[in-house]
Amino acid sequence: MNAMIRSYWLLAAILVVLIAVGIGMAIYEQRSPKSGKEGQEPSAWTPLSLVTTFKSDPRTSRAFAWRTRGAEYGTVLQVVPAPNGGAASFDSSATLEFEGESESIDTGDTGVQGVHKAEATGLAAGTRYAYRVGDGEKEHWSEAYSFATEAEGTDEFTFIDVADSQGLTSEDFKVWGRTLDAAFGTFPDASFFLHNGDLTEEAEEEAGWEALFGEASRWATSYPFMPVTGNNDEVDKKADRFVSHFNLPDNGNKSNIAGTTYSFDYGLAHFIVLNTESKLKDQAKWLEEDLRQTKATWIIVALHRGPYGGNQDESVLERWVPLFDKYGVDLVLQGHNHEYSRSYSIKDGEIVPDGKGTVYVVPNASGTKLNEKKEDQFYHLVHFQNGKPMFAGIRVTGQALTYQAYDADGKLLDEFTLEARR
Numbered sequence: 184m185n186a187m188i189r190s191y192w193l194l195a196a197i198l199v200v201l202i203a204v205g206i207g208m209a210i211y212e213q214r215s216p217k218s219g220k221e222g223q224e225p226s227a228w229t230p231l232s233l234v235t236t237f238k239s240d241p242r243t244s245r246a247f248a249w250r251t252r253g254a255e256y257g258t259v260l261q262v263v264p265a266p267n268g269g270a271a272s273f274d275s276s277a278t279l280e281f282e283g284e285s286e287s288i289d290t291g292d293t294g295v296q297g298v299h300k301a302e303a304t305g306l307a308a309g310t311r312y313a314y315r316v317g318d319g320e321k322e323h324w325s326e327a328y329s330f331a332t333e334a335e336g337t338d339e340f341t342f343i344d345v346a347d348s349q350g351l352t353s354e355d356f357k358v359w360g361r362t363l364d365a366a367f368g369t370f371p372d373a374s375f376f377l378h379n380g381d382l383t384e385e386a387e388e389e390a391g392w393e394a395l396f397g398e399a400s401r402w403a404t405s406y407p408f409m410p411v412t413g414n415n416d417e418v419d420k421k422a423d424r425f426v427s428h429f430n431l432p433d434n435g436n437k438s439n440i441a442g443t444t445y446s447f448d449y450g451l452a453h454f455i456v457l458n459t460e461s462k463l464k465d466q467a468k469w470l471e472e473d474l475r476q477t478k479a480t481w482i483i484v485a486l487h488r489g490p491y492g493g494n495q496d497e498s499v500l501e502r503w504v505p506l507f508d509k510y511g512v513d514l515v516l517q518g519h520n521h522e523y524s525r526s527y528s529i530k531d532g533e534i535v536p537d538g539k540g541t542v543y544v545v546p547n548a549s550g551t552k553l554n555e556k557k558e559d560q561f562y563h564l565v566h567f568q569n570g571k572p573m574f575a576g577i578r579v580t581g582q583a584l585t586y587q588a589y590d591a592d593g594k595l596l597d598e599f600t601l602e603a604r605r
Contacts, residue, residue: 225252226252227251227252227253227256228251228252228253228256228317228318228320228323229251229252229325230249230250230251230299230316230317230325231249231250231251231252231296231393231396232248232249232250232392232393232395232396232397232428233247233248233249233316233325233328233396233400233403233404234247234248234249234396234399234403234404234408234428234429235247235330235403235404235405235406235407235408236248236407236408236409236429236430236431237375237407237409237432237447237449238302238430238431238432238433239302239304239432241332241333241407241447241448241449242306242308242309242332242333242334242335243304243305243306243307243308243332244302244303244304244305244306244332245262245302245303245306245312245314245330245332245407246300246301246302246303246430246431247260247283247300247301247302247303247314247316247430248298248299248300248427248428248429248430249299249316249325250296250297250298250299250393250428251296251297251299251318252293252294252296252297253296253297254285254287254288254295254296254297255297256285256297256299256318256323257282257285257318257319258282258283258284258285258299258300258301258316258318259280259281259282259283259301259316259317259318259319260280260281260282260283260301260302260303260314260315260316261273261278261279261280261281261314261315261316261317261324262278262279262280262281262303262306262312262313262314263275263277263278263279263312263313263314264277264307264310264311264312264313265311265312265313265329266310266311270313270327271313271327273313273315273324273327279303279305279306281301281302281303281304282301282319283299283300283301283302284299284300284301285297285298285299286298288423288424288427290387290389290424291387291388291389292388292389292390293389293390293393296389298427299316300430301316301430302430306332307332308332308333308334308335309331309332309333309334309335310331310332311329311330311331312329312330312331312332313327313328313329314327314328314329314330315327315328328404328405329405330405330406333374333449333450337449337450337451338450338451338580338581339450339578339579339580339581340374340449340450340578340579341370341372341373341374341576341577341578341579342373342374342375342376342377342449342576342577342579343363343366343367343370343373343375343376343377343574343575343576343577344376344377344378344379344485344516344546344574344575344576344577345362345363345366345376345377345378345379345546345549345573345574345575346378346379346380346381346487346516346517346518346519346545346546346547346548346549347379347380347381347413347518347519347521347548347549347550347552348362348378348381348382348383348395348548348549348550349381349382349383349384349413349415349548349550349552350383350384350391350394350395350550350551350552351383351384351385351388351391352394353390353394355384355394355550355551356391356394356395356397356398356550357398358550358551358572358591359395359398359399359549359550359572360397360398360399361572361591362549362550362572362573362574362591363376363398363399363402363549363574364401365574365589365591365592365593366574366576366589367401367402367406368593369574369576369589369593370576373406373576374406374407374449375406375407375408375409375449376402376406376407376408376409377409377410377411377454377485377516378408378409378410378411378549379411379413379485379486379487379516379517379518379519379545379546380410380411380412380413380414380415380416380459380486380487380518380519381413381414381415381416381487381518381519382395382410382413382415382416382425383395383415383416384415384552385415386415386416386417386418386422386424386425387424389424392424392428396428408429409431409447409454409456409485410425410429410431410456411456411457411458411485411486411487411518412425412440412443412458412459412460412487413459413460413487413488413518413519414459414460414487414488414519416460417440417443417458417460417461420440420460420461421440422440422442422443422460425442425443426440426441426442426443429442431445432445432446432447433445434446435456435469436458436462436465436466436468436469436470437469438462438465439458439461439462439465439466440458440461443458443460443461444456444457444458444466444469446473448477448479450579451479451480451481451579451580451581452479452480452481452482452483452579453477453479453481453482453483454483454484454485455470455473455474455482455483455484455485456484456485456486457470457484457485457486457503458486458487459486459487459488459496459498459499460487463498463499463502463503464502466502466503467502467503467506470503470506471506471509471510474506474509474510474512475510479605480581480603480605481513481514481579481584481603481605482510482511482512482513482514483512483513483514483515483516484507484512484514484515484516485515485516486499486503486515486516486517486518487517487518487519488517488518488519489515489517489518489519489520489543489545490503490504490515490543491515491517491524491526491529491543491560491562492517492519492520492524492526492543492544492545493520493522493524493545493557493560493566494519494520494557495560504532507541508530508531508540508541511541511604511605512541513541513542513584513601513604514541514542514543514544514577514584514586514601515541515542515543515544516544516546517543517544517545518545519545520545520554520557521547521548521552521553521554522545522547522553522554522555522556522557522566522567522568523545523546523547523565523566523567523568523569523573523588523596523597524543524544524545524563524565524566525542525543525544525545525563525564525565525566525588525597525599526542526543526544526562526563526564527540527542527562527563527564528540528541528542529541529542529543529562534561534562537601537602538601538602538604542599542601543562544575544586544588546573546574546575546588547568547569547571547572547573547588548572548573549572549573549574550572551572553568553570553571553572554568555568556568565597567596569590569596571590571591571592572590572591573588573589573590573591573596574588574589574591575587575588575589576589581603582602582603583600583601583602583603584600584601584603585598585599585600586598586599586600586601
C-alpha cells in the first residue's frame, strides 16, 4: 500500500513539473518568437526579418533589408533570372551580385544586431528573379526567394492595404499573419502591400519586429512591403527601429527622418507616404512640389493619423488637405482609429459629388487591437466596427479604381469604385 502511495505522489510530482515546464514554454513562446528555421535558434549570421521594398524604379530595381544576431557580418545580395519560377543556380554566369551597407544597432532585448540593406539595380522589366542574401561566405546564405519586377507599360495592377498590426506577443502577430494570408489569398495577383502605420506596439522591443516579419515572411520576402510611420513607430521624434527595418526611397522631405516620408510610382498611379508624427509644415512644402510634378492618372496618399477617419487630425486637416484638394488626390489611406471608416467624396471640407473630391478610408486594424466604433461624423458614408481584423484590395486601371474591404475570414464588407478624372 505504501509503495502504491509513493508511486502516486511521484506521478503527481512529475505531472506538476511537466505542467510548469509547459506553462513556462508557452510564456517564452509568447514573448520570444523564434526567427530561424522551424524549431531552431538562428545562427549569428542567419538573415532575420528579411523584407523587400521599392526604393528606385520598380521596373528595374528591388531593395532589401534584413538583420543578423551578429553585427560583424557583411551585406551581399545575389540575384539571378528565374523565368519559370523554379530552382535557380547562383553559380551561373547570369548571377548578379550586389554589395550593400551594414551597421550595428543595440536592440536591448535581443542584444547588438547587424542591420543590412542592399539594392539590386539594372534589372529587366517584367522579369521574375530568384535571390538570396548573406555575407558572401560560402555557407552563409539565406534560402532562395523570388520576386518580379514591374512590367513596362503596366496599365492595370492590384495592391493590398492594411493598418495597425500593432502587437505585443507572438500570438498577436499570428493574427496579423492570418490577416495577411487572407489578403493574398483573396488578391493573389497583388503586386505589393501598403501598411498605414503602427506596425508594433512597442518600437523598442525587437522581439515584436521579429514576430511581425516572421508572420509576414511568406509575403514580405517576395512582395514589396511599403510602410507608413505611425505614432507607435516614431516615438518622441525617434524612429530608428522603424527605418532600420526597411530599405526605402530617399526622395522624401529632408527635415524628416529619412525613410518616414517618400513617394513612388507604380503603373498609372503615384503614391505619396506622409509622416503625421513630425515636421508637418515642412512636409507640406515637399508634398506640394511632389504633387505638382506628377503626371500620373491616379494619386494615392498613405498616412497614419487621418483628417477624415473617425477622429480628425486638425494639423493634417490644416496643413495637407488643402493640397489634396488643389491637386486632386483621389484616395487617402489612413490608420490609427482601429475601426472601418469611409468618407463621402470630400473637398473644401464639404461633401461633393463623386469624382469631384477625395475619398478617405481607414481599413480597420489588421491585428488584435480593435477599438469601439466612434461617433459618426458628417463625412462618414460607411462607418462600423465588425470586431474582426480587416484588409483591403485595390485594383487600379486607366479607367477606374476599385476598392474592396474584407474581414480576415474573407467576407466582403465594403466596396466602391472611383472613375478616373485625368
